Structure formats: C-alpha cells, structure tokens
Amino acid sequence: NAGVTQTPKFQVLKTGQSMTLQCAQDMNHEYMSWYRQDPGMGLRLIHYSVGAGITDQGEVPNGYNVSRSTTEDFPLRLLSAAPSQTSVYFCASSTNGRGQPQHFGDGTRLSIL
Amino acid sequence: AQSVTQPDIHITVSEGASLELRCNYSYGATPYLFWYVQSPGQGLQLLLKYFSGDTLVQGIKGFEAEFKRSQSSFNLRKPSVHWSDAAEYFCAVGEGGAGSYQLTFGKGTKLSVIP
Numbered sequence: 254n255a256g257v258t259q260t261p262k263f264q265v266l267k268t269g270q271s272m273t274l275q276c277a278q279d280m281n282h283e284y285m286s287w288y289r290q291d292p293g294m295g296l297r298l299i300h301y302s303v304g305a306g307i308t309d310q311g312e313v314p315n316g317y318n319v320s321r322s323t324t325e326d327f328p329l330r331l332l333s334a335a336p337s338q339t340s341v342y343f344c345a346s347s348t349n350g351r352g353q354p355q356h357f358g359d360g361t362r363l364s365i366l
Numbered sequence: 367a368q369s370v371t372q373p374d375i376h377i378t379v380s381e382g383a384s385l386e387l388r389c390n391y392s393y394g395a396t397p398y399l400f401w402y403v404q405s406p407g408q409g410l411q412l413l414l415k416y417f418s419g420d421t422l423v424q425g426i427k428g429f430e431a432e433f434k435r436s437q438s439s440f441n442l443r444k445p446s447v448h449w450s451d452a453a454e455y456f457c458a459v460g461e462g463g464a465g466s467y468q469l470t471f472g473k474g475t476k477l478s479v480i481p
Contacts, residue, residue: 257409286469293375295456295473296410311468343409352398352417352460355469357409 255279259344259358266334266365274329274361276344282356283349285327289313289340290360296343302327303349334365368393368461372472379447380480387442387475389457398460399440400469401431405453413455416440427451452479 260275278285286301288311298311302321316338318330327346331338341362345355369392379385391397398417402410414425421433431442440457457472 288471293473295370295471297471298468301468345410352415354400354412354415355410357402357411359407359409 257344257346257356257358259342259361261361262359263362264364266331266363268334268336268365270334272331272334272363274331274342274344274363276327276329276358277325278327278344278346278356279325280346280356281324282346283324284353284355285321285344285346286311286355287317287319287327287329288343288345289338290343291340299329299342336365339363339365368397368459368470370457370459370470370472372455372457372475374475375473376476376478378478378480381449382446385442385444385447385451385477387455387457387477389440389442389472390438391440391457391459392438393459393461397440399431399433400458400460401425401429401440401442402456402458402471403427403453404456404474410456413442447477447479449479449481452477 257278283304287299288296290296297313300319302308341360343360344358347353347355371390400415401413404410414423416423416433454474454476456474458469
C-alpha cells in the first residue's frame with residue numbers, strides 16, 4: 254500500500270531554475286495539498302485541490318504553481334527558484350469533507366543556492 | 367482566521383514520566399482538532415482527532431487528548447513516555463466545508479526523552 258508518494262526526496266537547484274515536485278496517491282482521495290515546512294514555522298499551506306481540475310491558493314502561494322489533471326497526481330511547480338524557497342515540502346491527501354485526516358508523504362528536501 | 371498556538375517549543379522528559387503537550391486554538395465555530403507526530407526525516411502521522419462528542423479522545427501509541435472549549439485548548443497527554451516517543455508534535459485545526467477545507471498547524475513542540 255503506497256499511500257502518498259513524493260519524488261524526488263532530495264534536490265539542489267540554482268537560483269532561477271525551474272522544477273516540478275511530484276506527488277501521487279493511490280487512495281482515490283479527492284483532496285490533495287502541498288505544504289512547506291521551515292524551522293520554527295510549522296507547516297504552511299501552499300496550494301490545495303478538492304478534485305481534478307480544481308485548485309486554490311493556501312497561505313503562501315507566491316512562486317508556486319499547481320494543476321490537477323487526474324485524481325492521483327498533484328504536481329507542484331517552481332517556475333523560477335529563489336533561495337527563500339529552500340524548505341521541506343510535504344504533499345498530503347484525504348477524502349473531501351471537513352475533519353477528514355490527511356495522509357502525508359515523506360517529503361522532498363529542496364535546497365536552492 | 368483560525369490559528370493554533372503551541373506554547374512550548376521544546377520539552378524534555380525522562381523515560382517513564384508523564385507528558386502533556388499544550389495546544390490552544392482560535393476558531394469561531396466548533397473546531398475540528400488534530401494531533402500529528404513527525405519523526406526525523408519522515409512525514410506526519412495522525413495520532414488522534416476530535417470532531418464532536420466525548421471531549422476525551424484516545425489515539426494511537428497510548429496518547430490521549432482532552433478538548434476544553436472554555437479554555438480553547440486541546441492538550442495531548444501520555445501517562446508514561448517511551449524513548450521511541452521522541453519526535454516533533456503538531457496540533458492542527460480544520461476549517462471550511464467540503465469545497466474549501468484547510469488545516470492550520472501550530473509551530474510544533476519537539477519532545478526529547480532522557481533514558
């Protein structure tokens with residue numbers, strides 16, 4: 254049972270490069286989300302989606318793009334990486350509805366030089 | 367807007383001692399509350415959740431939490447801590463309906479356990 258799978262686990266980028274972080278889930282969950290985790294800041298919501306073709310912004314969306322063409326996949330795109338985007342990124346999924354617990358991937362550790 | 371406060375950044379306890387991690391929330395309606403645990407290099411794992419009903423909620427790994435509306439608190443407890451409980455713990459509150467559901471997390475409490 255794979256759950257939520259994130260790739261890659263680690264990545265180093267140079268400022269200005271673009272990259273896509275991949276997230277896939279095999280639980281047929283409607284809701285998917287991306288968080289970033291920074292020391293002392295907890296997890297902050299970047300973007301989320303309540304189903305294929307529907308996305309919305311979270312607390313810290315600037316510099317990130319998402320799309321949801323299938324139920325299973327929810328990629329996060331950095332169009333022009335900046336050092337401030339150095340962080341650990343987590344993808345999560347759940348069934349729709351208030352109060353549904355989210356299932357997290359193991360994270361992608363991203364460093365931007 | 368909803369918010370979550372975890373007042374303790376870092377707590378150290380001896381193995382076998384009791385544990386209480388504090389969480390205070392700000393939310394207008396009846397909240398949906400969660401505790402998650404994160405081991406180093408791992409994602410977050412759900413410990414327990416509160417939606418309604420009994421204010422004392424049992425979770426996995428011997429943890430429990432008590433919802434106190436009058437104090438806007440949802441503190442996590444464990445009667446006897448094991449060395450394997452060393453991790454970071456996050457409290458979260460859920461907001462919104464089916465079309466706009468979001469979780470807001472606290473900044474976390476790191477737990478160290480002394481053998």
